[in-house]
Amino acid sequence: MPHPGSSYHHGDLRAACVRAARELLEEDGAAGLSLRAVARRAGVSPTAPYRHFADRDALVSAVAAHGYRELTEHLAAAHPAPKSPDDLADIAVAYVRFALERPAMFKVMFAEPCDPASEERAAAITAISGYLHNLVRGVFPDRDPEPLADAVWALAHGLAFLHLDGKFDTSTPEQASGRVRAAVRALFPRSSTIG
Amino acid sequence: MPHPGSSYHHGDLRAACVRAARELLEEDGAAGLSLRAVARRAGVSPTAPYRHFADRDALVSAVAAHGYRELTEHLAAAHPAPKSPDDLADIAVAYVRFALERPAMFKVMFAEPCDPASEERAAAITAISGYLHNLVRGVFPDRDPEPLADAVWALAHGLAFLHLDGKFDTSTPEQASGRVRAAVRALFPRSSTIG
DNA sequence: GTACGATTGTGTGCAGCGCATACATCGGAA
DNA sequence: TTCCGATGTATGCGCTGCACACAATCGTAC
DSSP: OOOTTOSSSOSOHHHHHHHHHHHHHHHHOGGGOOHHHHHHHHTSOTTGGGGTOSSHHHHHHHHHHHHHHHHHHHHHHHOSSOOSHHHHHHHHHHHHHHHHHSHHHHHHHHTSOOOTTOHHHHHHHHHHHHHHHHHHHHHOTTSOHHHHHHHHHHHHHHHHHHHHTTSSOOOSHHHHHHHHHHHHHHHSOTTOOOO | OOOTTOSSSOSOHHHHHHHHHHHHHHHHOGGGOOHHHHHHHHTSOTTGGGGTOSSHHHHHHHHHHHHHHHHHHHHHHHOSSOOSHHHHHHHHHHHHHHHHHSHHHHHHHHTSOOOTTOHHHHHHHHHHHHHHHHHHHHHOTTSOHHHHHHHHHHHHHHHHHHHHTTSSOOOSHHHHHHHHHHHHHHHSOTTOOOO
């Protein structure tokens, strides 16, 4: 590996590209995330990133993988040990807030055409899926976790996307959170195990 | 309005653009949906569509509006008069299949940055939202339809998106449908009103 | 040490894109 | 019949992804 002191070789261009990409994503949205802009921000030639990313999709996948890991941490932080259906609502709210606070990142994670061969990305998705399975097992220990985990993820995900796209007309994040909570509670009443 | 016989004036370029856009969407995915490609297919100059669409987003919104209407019809056709929670599963399956059969269109409808000022689009969304409210009122007549409609839409939408993005590893549409049905049944057991 | 090959950077070029601007053509109303 | 607004064309700019050839540097085998 080239040492960082050199001026010709960057040192860790790959990480610098991902960092630059995340900044651009926040500033200009998904449309601003171009390989050339990333190269400019990293201070290298327009085609240098191609040494580390096969194409734009590969860069996007790397950024998305970061996003998946952060989402998993964000959810885990929202509720350390969820036990009741009501705790599920907290986590769904956290999911939607994550999306609303980083709309561009969230869309990149879930809406951009993605390189299916990205191992980093696949691993991050496996991680989030595993988190949800554990979550469901903790809340509904005596039920089949498989379909419930699907349903929980889909519910939170759908709420996030529909809010993000303005399909629900909520103006403030608090309004959105309230509506999310109500929707989740409609399907997960706090008193029952639904089955 | 210029009559169709003319060679200079197209006659109905706007409709021709939308039609061409839908074809391109099916053939090449969202990336192939460019104003220039649409113009080529319609047989006009590259900038002619700008007389009918302010920018690319406006064209996309017009295409998406068609998609919303078709989705509403598709759902209504899946089950004429849903009464039981199990019928809900049929409609969720129809929702997901719609997405899986027209992935590019579905992504355009829900994932592309959209012109929020498109009235055509807003009206189509209001229609689908109204359909879901009626649906929920029919199945759960004695419950508050508002949060339930949110939840039902979000559940179906989340399942559609997660399947579309390959977050669930299902290979065949039948497999996907089965998994969707199981997830919906986990939240809407057929015997109860959940509340 | 030094020669050398792999790695990682640069420079150039091409086609395609969205879009702004100026100009051409046509239909219909006055 | 005249003229104006609507709708088409032509041209050009800056941006993009990406392919290709070339340059610099690093690690290593000798």
